[in-house]
Amino acid sequence: NSKPLSELQEEGMNAINLPLSPTQYELDPEDTMLEENEVRTMVDPNSKNDQKLQELQKVLIDWINDVLVGERIIVKDLAEDLYDGQVLQKLFEKLEGEKLNVAEVTQSEIAQKQKLQTVLERINDSIKVSARSIKWNVDSVHAKSIVAILHLLVALSQHFRAPIRLPDHVSIQVVVVQKREGILQSRQIQEEITERDAFDTLFDHAPDKLNVVKKTLITFVNKHLNKLNLEVAELDTQFADGVYLVLLMGLLEGYFVPLYNFFLTPENFEQQVHNVSFSFELMQDGGLERPKPRPEDIVNCDLKSTLRVLYNLFTRYRNVE
Numbered sequence: 001n002s003k004p005l006s007e008l009q010e011e012g013m014n015a016i017n018l019p020l021s022p023t024q025y026e027l028d029p030e031d032t033m034l035e036e037n038e039v040r041t042m043v044d045p046n047s048k049n050d051q052k053l054q055e056l057q058k059v060l061i062d063w064i065n066d067v068l069v070g071e072r073i074i075v076k077d078l079a080e081d082l083y084d085g086q087v088l089q090k091l092f093e094k095l096e097g098e099k100l101n102v103a104e105v106t107q108s109e110i111a112q113k114q115k116l117q118t119v120l121e122r123i124n125d126s127i128k129v130s131a132r133s134i135k136w137n138v139d140s141v142h143a144k145s146i147v148a149i150l151h152l153l154v155a156l157s158q159h160f161r162a163p164i165r166l167p168d169h170v171s172i173q174v175v176v177v178q179k180r181e182g183i184l185q186s187r188q189i190q191e192e193i194t195e196r197d198a199f200d201t202l203f204d205h206a207p208d209k210l211n212v213v214k215k216t217l218i219t220f221v222n223k224h225l226n227k228l229n230l231e232v233a234e235l236d237t238q239f240a241d242g243v244y245l246v247l248l249m250g251l252l253e254g255y256f257v258p259l260y261n262f263f264l265t266p267e268n269f270e271q272q273v274h275n276v277s278f279s280f281e282l283m284q285d286g287g288l289e290r291p292k293p294r295p296e297d298i299v300n301c302d303l304k305s306t307l308r309v310l311y312n313l314f315t316r317y318r319n320v321e
Contacts, residue, residue: 034179043146044173052170060153063164067094079144085116092123095160113138127159147172150193170194199304217310224251240301241266242275249282252317272299288316
């Protein structure tokens with residue numbers, strides 16, 4: 001988010017104050033039975049066929065089914081299968097490695113919502129999302145809101161480092177319908193499910209600037225690695241085994257990393273992932289936020305992921321001699 005706050009706030013206000021227009025959507029009869037001034041949100045039917053949205057749902061469904069492989073549960077539809085809390089409970093128990101104290105099978109809506117409340121409270125507690133950024137609640141999940149359920153699953157998969165690759169910047173068109181003076185009116189909002197950041201923009205729109213960033217980062221890492229007589233020429237590949245990342249963290253934070261903590265000459269993918277994960281731990285010990293990419297992305301020489309990690313180090317340590 002590189003825009004000045006005033007501009008962002010302005011955009012936010014404009015989005016909120018978009019004029020409501022008489023609705024031109026084919027609405028479910030149930031969605032037209034609104035009280036005066038009641039507001040309802042639903043997914044724009046055209047948005048459901050979006051290729052990236054479908055890809056995101058498929059990736060998440062496959063992941064849930066992998067995690068729950070021993071549970072005789074097969075998820076086919078995220079909204080239909082997750083709304084009552086049963087699958088969410090099992091998924092969280094497996095990921096967190098703890099049993100939740102909730103009723104096993106619940107039929108009545110009240111019992112379902114009570115169970116869902118407990119499950120969501122534990123999830124929110126565990127993944128430590130700030131209240132501001134929680135985009136799901138008992139009512140929206142129980143009402144099978146695909147927007148809420150996707151936000152929840154994306155947050156879970158990122159927190160638990162799921163071995164999956166979520167498609168970048170998936171968004172859903174949401175229609176907000178309100179009844180005013182007996183007339184249904186609607187407006188559209190773009191709801192981002194997986195986000196873009198400065199690096200997405202660099203890659204997509206500014207290849208020339210990308211080279212400037214790479215040069216800056218190479219200069220920065222070599223200033224420190226040179227102290228160990230090491231030199232990096234290629235950002236794309238030379239950090240993939242995690243060795244330089246570990247050594248760099250020691251140099252930036254001013255300590256010697258014991259050689260028994262990592263593999264100086266990693267021989268396989270697992271050892272490389274171990275190294276990168278270990279360097280991520282050192283970054284967090286140094287007070288940095290946990291890096292957004294997965295260790296596997298670095299090992300697989302994903303340039304965008306590697307740059308994100310190095311850029312975080314650069315912004316934090318660029319004045320270290």
